[in-house]
Amino acid sequence: MRRRQLLALAPFAALTACTAAPDPGDGEGSASDGGSASDRGSASDGGSDGPAREPSASPTTAGPTTEPPSAAERLLEKLDEREIAGQLVLVGHAFGTEVPAEVFTEHHAGGVFLLQRWESAEQVDRAVARARELSRPDLPPLLAVDQEGGQVRMLRGDAARRTPSAEELGEQGPEAVAEAYASIGEDLAARGIAVALAPVADVVDPALGDENEPVGALDRGFGTDPEAVGACVAAAVRALDEQGVAATLKHFPGLGRVEQNTDFSAEGIEDAETSPEDPFLGSFTAGIDAGAPLVMMSSAVYPRIEPDVPAMFSRAAVQGLLRDQLGFTGLVVTDDIGAAKAVADVPVAERATRLLEAGGDVVLTADPTLTGQLVDAILEWAARGEEEARRVRESAGRMLALKERQGLLEG
Incomplete structure (x- = not known):
């Protein structure tokens, strides 16, 4: 219902999974860096009435009408190649650090996601303001944060209220989820943060329970039944949307069946069961139908989808399963590709280009x-040919459409 058409843009003509273990020094329990790539710290267009669809002109007696270009489309035509490439990178901002100015002034990063624990609203406001000041005025940054509730909450203290874990909320049902996520949305909107890197849509395998390190062990999942989890995910997506905050479904196609955390291990992160017909995908379908404008890809490997390839780099998982089969038209992002052990053996440049080849859009780097290396790699890849250049512009268009949807673009 909210600005549904913006993320359903046709290709432009010119054209993390895991989280750190709880901080023992925090009485509430915390993740040192968050739940996603973010977790170190997916687009339909986010309308609450279902996934985006291609807009069609309404016939009249005078013939078909032509929709005027959107603010995102107009801005895309004004950007140079490096500015376009830069939109496909989101950069981590750890508490107590400063993001290098050149991230925005030279590399034109699409935005920032906050990492670690931020206890002060004033500190968050300063970080948001600095990112905006360094960015081109008509190309503002997208601000995002892991704020799932329970242990995975980057904003604390007077920056955001405490909310229960997904496991607790799942036991209470969708109404409790909606109430908690309305609170999360209110807090993020108050700080100028447009994207929640939440909710977790992973269905935890009941045979693993807490042995499922990335989700079950940290109480990040709504439950073990796909239908019940899906109802909670949909409630979270709609509650965030009502507060003007975009939801991110993670970690597609699911981390509920793996044992190890992809932030800290490259072993034990294979899911041998999930397939394109798997019932565990139902929770992601529910979130897409509810209008989630982003999906975060998992770093795990799914042999029944594409052997030996992490989902974020798998065309079968991104284009084939998520986009073609489930109908998702929005922004597809990675989990962390900067510091995560799961991708440590992948050359930095390939971490961006392999996502684009798979049909995805934006890489998140905690480092x-x-x-600069990531933006350079995207530029070089786009220069290879017309198809590569089209893909980069298509993904940049999705990013700009999300920014327009969230009220960040002029006009």
């Missing part, structure tokens, strides 16, 4: 020093 801001990689920004």
Whole structure:
């Protein structure tokens, strides 16, 4: 219902999974860096009435009408190649640090996601203001944060209220989820943060329970039944949307069946069961139908979808399963590709280009020093040919459409 058409843009003509273990020094329990790539710290267009669809002109007696270009489309035509490439990188901002100015002034990063624990609203406001000041005035940054509730809450203290874990909320049902996520949305909107890197849509395998390190062990999942989890995910998506905050479904196609955390291990992160017909995908379908404008891809490997390839780099998982089969038209982002052990053996440049080849859009890096390398790699890949250039512009268009949907673009 809210600005549904913006993320359903046709290709432009010119054209993390895991989280750190709880901080023992925090009485509430915390993740040192968050739940996603973010977790170190997916687009339909986010309308609450279902996934985006291609707009069609209404016939009249005078013939078909032509929709005027959107603010996102107009802005895309004004950007140079590096500015376009930069939109496909989101950069981590750890508490107590400063994001290097060149991340925005030279590399034109699409935005920032907050990492670690921020206890002060004033500190968050300063970080948001600095990102905006360094960015081109008509190309503002997208601000995002892991704020799932329970242990995975980057904003604390007077920056955001405490909310229960997904496991607790799942036991209480969708109404409790909606109430908690309305609170999360209110807090993020008050700080100028447009994207929640939440909710977790992963269905935890009951045979694993807490042995499922990335989700079950940290109480990040709504439950073990796909239908019940889906109802909670949909409630979270709609509650965030009502507060003007975009939801991110993670970690597609699901981390509920793996044992190890992809932030800290490259072993034990294979899911041998999930397939394109798996019932565990139902929770993601529910979130897409509810209008989630982002989906975060998992770093795990799913042999029944594509052997030996992490989902974020798998065309079968991104284009084939998520986009073609489930009908998702929005922004597809990675979990952390900057510091996560799961991708440590992948050359930095390939971490961006392999996502684009798979049909995805934006990489998240917890290491801001990689920004220039990632943008350079996207530029070089786009220069290979017309198809590559079209893909980069298509993904940048999705990012700009999300920014327009969230009220960040002029006009």
